[in-house]
Amino acid sequence: DQQVKQNSPSLSVQEGRISILNCDYTNSMFDYFLWYKKYPAEGPTFLISISSIKDKNEDGRFTVFLNKSAKHLSLHIVPSQPGDSAVYFCAAPEGGSNYKLTFGKGTLLTVNP
Amino acid sequence: EAGVTQFPSHSVIEKGQTVTLRCDPISGHDNLYWYRRVMGKEIKFLLHFVKESKQDESGMPNNRFLAERTGGTYSTLKVQPAELEDSGVYFCASSQATGGWLTQYFGPGTRLLVL
Numbered sequence: 001d002q003q004v005k006q007n008s009p010s011l012s013v014q015e016g017r018i019s020i021l022n023c024d025y026t027n028s029m030f031d032y033f034l035w036y037k038k039y040p041a042e043g044p045t046f047l048i049s050i051s052s053i054k055d056k057n058e059d060g061r062f063t064v065f066l067n068k069s070a071k072h073l074s075l076h077i078v079p080s081q082p083g084d085s086a087v088y089f090c091a092a093p094e095g096g097s098n099y100k101l102t103f104g105k106g107t108l109l110t111v112n113p
Numbered sequence: 114e115a116g117v118t119q120f121p122s123h124s125v126i127e128k129g130q131t132v133t134l135r136c137d138p139i140s141g142h143d144n145l146y147w148y149r150r151v152m153g154k155e156i157k158f159l160l161h162f163v164k165e166s167k168q169d170e171s172g173m174p175n176n177r178f179l180a181e182r183t184g185g186t187y188s189t190l191k192v193q194p195a196e197l198e199d200s201g202v203y204f205c206a207s208s209q210a211t212g213g214w215l216t217q218y219f220g221p222g223t224r225l226l227v228l
Contacts, residue, residue, distance in 0.1 A: 002155065043117070043204050043219030044156070089156065099144065099208070100169065101217070103156040 003027045006090055006104035014112055019077040021107050023090030026071065030092040035064060035075050038087045038106070047088075048075070080111045115139065117220035119205050125226045131193040134223045138187070138207030145188050146208075146217065147180060151201040159203075162188060163210075174199075195227045 005024045013019045023033070031052050036044035050057040050064045050073065057064050063076045077084055090104040118137045126132050138145050147159040159178070160170035164185035173180070177196070182188040192199055202222040209216060 004155070041122075041221060043206070043221050045219070046217070091156075094158075099146065099161055099217070100158045100172075101148075101156075102158070103148075105153070105155045 002104075003030075003094075004090055004092055004102050004104040006107050008107050009105070010108040010110070012110045012112060013080050015082055016079045019075075019080045019084065019109055019111065021075040021077075021088050021090075021109065023073045023075075023104055024071055025073070025090075025092060027092070027094075028068075028071065032093060033064070033066065033073050034091045034101070035062075036089040036091060036103075038089065044089055077109075080109075082111050082113050085109055085111050117205055117207050117218050119203075119220040119223050121223060122221065123224045123226075125228065126195055127228050128197055129194045131191065132195055132225060134190045134192075134203050134205075134225070136188045136190070136205030136207075136220060138205070139218055141209065142207035142218075143185070143210040144208040144217075145182060146206040147188070147190055148204040148206065148219075149201050150204065150222075151198075156204065159190075192225075195225075197227050200225055200227045 003026050034049040035047045037047045038044045048059050048062050050066050066073045087106040087108050089106045091101045094100045120135045143164050145162040148156050150156040158172040161168045162182045165182050179191045204222045206217040206219045
């Protein structure tokens with residue numbers, strides 16, 4: 001059973017606009033959530049994280065929001081740039097583990113110039 | 114500083130053959146992980162080494178998969194015999210001794226196709 005779900009396989013936005021990538025989870029025991037970014041032929045690269053005790057974490061153009069009651073998190077990219085075009089994975093370390101990451105299927109973001 | 118490297122980048126083999134994937138972690142990283150992404154699905158954890166010891170191999174699909182990390186440096190993942198469902202991208206990641214998930218650095222992956 002998939003514990004981390006990304007229901008949108010792809011998203012297309014215009015340069016300069018906001019990109020919103022969504023992620024839902026089923027395991028209420030998750031303590032942290034992470035977003036990874038992946039370019040073709042490369043491995044995933046850590047982007048930003050959020051602890052379950054927070055509802056927002058911001059790093060430059062990237063902000064992650066966490067809604068625990070809805071078991072939902074989202075990654076906002078503002079403003080979006082063509083270089084942001086990549087696959088974005090939502091992930092969480094499995095309960096009691098600080099290393100075994102559970103990933104979603106990923107969302108392909110395309111930012112059009 | 115060199116990143117995590119994996120070899121080969123691509124491998125095409127026939128069902129029943131053997132394939133060995135190699136991962137060289139970042140120098141000094143005690144933790145080494147293997148993950149796999151089957152096409153269209155999520156990236157799944159396979160196993161975790163701390164130095165040369167297998168800390169957790171709960172994600173290994175079956176006994177056709179064998180991972181080793183002799184000497185605590187590079188690691189190999191052998192699939193023998195390979196089946197069609199083994200096709201996918203195999204990622205290796207590494208992290209420092211005191212770092213956990215936040216500091217996992219991934220390699221570019223090995224794309225395995227079993228025909």
